[in-house]
Amino acid sequence: MGLTPINFPYALTTGDPVAAQTDADEADEAEAEEEEELHSFGETVAGMQVHQGLFTVYTNLREGESYLAIRPDQLNRNFMMLATLESGIGESGLFRGWPINDVVFQFREMAGDRLQVTVPNTYIRNPGNQAWQQRLLEGSFSDSVIFAVDVKAVDPNTGVMLIDLSALVMQQDLANAFGVLGSVTWTHFPNLDLSRLDQVKAFEGNVEIGAEVVFSGGSGGDPLANLFGFALESIPDDRGFSVQVRYSLSALPVNNGYEPRVADQRVGYFLTVFRAPFQVGRPDPFVRYINRWHLEKQNPSADISVPKAPLVFWIENTTPPEYREAIAAGVLMWNEAFEQAGFKSAIQVRQMPDNADWDPADVRYNVIRWSDSLDPWAIGLGPSRVNPLTGQILDADVILDANTVRYLQQQYQTRGLDSNPTALGYLQNCGQRSQTWFQQWQILQQQGEAGLDQALALAQTPSPSNIDHILEAQCAGYTATQRNGFGSLALSVLPGAQFAPEQLDTYIQQYLTAVTAHEVGHILGLRHNFAGSRSLDPAVLNTPAVTQSQGLVSSVMDYFPPNIAAPGEYQGEFFPSRVGAYDRWAVEYGYSETPPSLGDSQERQTLAAIAGRSSQYPELAYASDEDIFDFIDPEVDAWDLSNDPMVFAAWQLENAQAVWGRLNRLSVAPGEGFGGLRQRVDLVFNYYTGNALTIANYVGGQRFRRTDPWTQTGPAPLSRYQPRNSGRPWPF
Incomplete structure (x- = not known):
């Protein structure tokens, strides 16, 4: 059989005059429609x-x-x-x-x-x-x-x-x-x-x-x-x-002079990460940039210079006037860190006018916002928006919830107790290393053997589902409320000048400054540092000359408890009034500049030298959210304080017992009923339990530090604890 050639329909192009005329008419109509x-x-x-x-x-x-x-x-x-x-x-x-x-x-x-x-x-x-x-x-x-x-x-x-x-x-x-x-x-x-x-x-x-x-x-x-x-x-x-x-x-900004900065695992920044699969000779396909603002010196060759464009933060006009000064102090606290990075007056604070013609969510403004709610998920939040190509922070706000002050004023009766039953059990274990174990137990109780695989998976992944992430967001705010609420309760009920009720306002002002500094640290690019509360010896925690010159903690990016002195001891600062050594060092790594004439190679050497200090100074230790859930190092923890957290926790057990004793003898407030007293007893019990678990975490603990791989020795068992002579008997 011969092959028959395919004949193309020439009439569609030139051969059929009727079809050609139809095409021309359609083209004219289409052109007319387009012109119209x-x-x-x-x-x-x-x-x-x-x-x-x-x-x-x-x-x-x-x-x-x-x-x-x-x-x-x-x-x-x-x-x-x-x-x-x-x-x-x-x-x-x-x-x-x-x-x-x-x-x-x-x-x-x-x-x-x-x-x-x-x-x-x-x-x-x-x-x-x-x-x-x-x-x-x-x-x-x-x-x-x-x-x-x-x-x-x-x-x-x-x-x-x-x-x-x-x-x-x-x-x-x-x-x-x-x-x-x-x-x-x-x-x-x-x-x-x-x-x-x-x-x-x-x-x-x-x-x-x-x-x-x-x-x-x-x-x-x-x-x-x-x-x-x-x-x-x-x-x-x-x-x-x-x-x-x-x-x-x-x-997104293009060719604006911003240079991405490569991350170092020893310094805790939020990251912009991408894969570069064609990088030959590198075992790691990822490139990691830190998230930071675009700051440039007016005088690049000067050791310290004002920036070309400072970071300006506005305090929203809904913020109660009596708290604005304390909030501004928390923002400006970071200028000390920027001076170590070579910038003078890098951060400014301004008050949003009552008749402002702009809105706080306008991307042109960075605003410290004041919100209110019935059941807050966080007492403070520091989100930022970042250029995903470079890591440059473009916009950021801090949101503070009004309930943070109400709870410190002891209006915290329903915090967490109005949660749904499933969440309530979780919230009662917030902030404790038993949290994940509690979830495993709960699954096994509810599902029996069928829940075994799920419980085992949970042991490897602390937050396997969306609901767990939501509950974790609530967890930090709940635990902070419990810890800080105990401090205000102690100020109200314990006798002695150091616990006079008039100190409650000082307590609130110091707390607002500290929590603002923590959230501003986030919008500067810094992550949590749960190794950041161990810089001072317990003996000097309540010595203002020390805490005001060195800082109460090495990093305000930790979750730090209120510094409540042991019963009968002098009361110093309740919360940090300045950023710590780690904070200053981290900002130096992220924002310091090298003179342009020295080139990229010199900058890399300078950054490596800055990061290398972490192995020389214990106060520069860094451990973030993923480390606290490893349950390895008891010194990587939230709500501990001093370089001997067991001594501080023991003091807090004494304080809890003292408050309990006072609650037993105090009458219920007029018109309150016994419900309020029950809430306060629960508050003290949770505080006592949390500090007892801080001590228990040291059993079988190992020490972990982020260092250079060539000097890393791996986790080592903690040496046998030698109780310090704090001059006080252990309360257990």
Whole structure:
């Protein structure tokens, strides 16, 4: 059989005059439609309010219309969308000022008058300059195309494209804000039909978009939902509520002079990490940059210089006036650390005016915010938004919860006791090394042998599920409340001048300064350091001349307890009033500059020398969240204090016993009932238990330090403990 050649239908191109005429007519119609579309740009935006800035935005919010104008040169560029809760409901994770999510994305042109919205792959990169490596990278890995938006009109003169801003932000949920918020509330979900954009402001470097997001759902009056804590308490009708969400749209900085700084495991910074698979000769495919601000000296050759642009933090105008000075002191505490890094007056604090024409969530401002809630998940929070390409911190806020003061004023009766039954058992073990063991026991009790595998997995992974992560977020705030609440209770009930009730205000002011310093440390890039409370001998903890000159702790990034002197002893500072040796050293590593003339090689040598000090000075020890859950080193712990935590814990056992004795003899406050007394007894019991466990942790403990691999000796058993002669009998 012979092969029959394929005959192409020439009539589709030249051979059939009828078909050719049809094609021509269709082409003319398409061209006419395109011309009509191009000329519709002016009609589309006619009569709208114009907001000019990074993007030009056209709005008629009364009619629910808003358009984002995109210039051709803004295609294929990196932009960042931040979503923040501008208002909340005071419970269920919806707290005023808390961050929701952020995403880096690009607009990319596609056929059919549409734009792709794409998240570039910043996790796998080619840091080299070889073209073949880039080709291989692009062919081996993918960006994330998440959706497409229709182009509503195109300016025929400039090529500027209009897209529906509400569709971008709300319907398509670019920042994934609805997805995040919907997963937090459990019983309520965003209702797009009732939600709307209600504010747009455009500036040179950013566009600020306000939205009212309505949630619908609820328990419908189900009594079981109320019993198990699933119903919301703060809203008048459980069927729905609304929150304000602030979207901040800005461009990622390009060629702004910022130089990424490589991380060192001995110094605790938050990290920007990516894989560089084509790095030859390196066993580790990861590149790790520390997260830090862009600070430059005005005089690069000077040992100490003011920065070209200082870090400015604003205190929100909702903050009670009586606490503003203490909060400002906590922010400015870090200037001492920056002086060691070569910067003078690196940080400034300003007060947000009562009639300010800007909003605290505006990406141009870093704000110390004051929030309120019924059931806070944290007494303080220090989130920051970071350039995922370089690690440069772009925006940050601190959120302080008003309940932190209420609890110190002994208005803490319901803290943790209003949690649902499942969470309550967990919260009662917060801050203790028995926490994970308690969870394992709970699983075995509930599921028997069927839960054995789950319990074993839990032993390896302290937080295997989302609910555990949520409970851990509550855990730190709960434990801090318990520890610090005991301090204020002791001040109120123990006799003696050192525990006079009028000292409660001093106690609160010192605490606000210390907790602010801790959260500001986070937004400077620093992680927790649970080896940071062991710098001073117990004998000098209450000697102000020492604590005010050296610091009460080596790092305010630890979770430190209130420094309550043993009964009958002189009372010094309750909380740190200055950053510690570790804090100053960590900032030196992260922010110090070498003169440009010395080059990159000299900078690497300088940084290596700074990090190398950690093996020479015990006060520079670093251990973070992952280390505290190893249960290896009892000196890596939260809520301990001094270089002999067992002595300090023994003092606190004495204090607990003394408070107990006073509670037995104190009458219940008028109109209070016995419930308040029961809460205070529980508070003292939890405090006693926590300090007893601090002592018990030393049984079988090993010492662990982050050092250079060539000098690392590995964990070593702790030597036999020799009790110090503290002049006081051991209370057990």
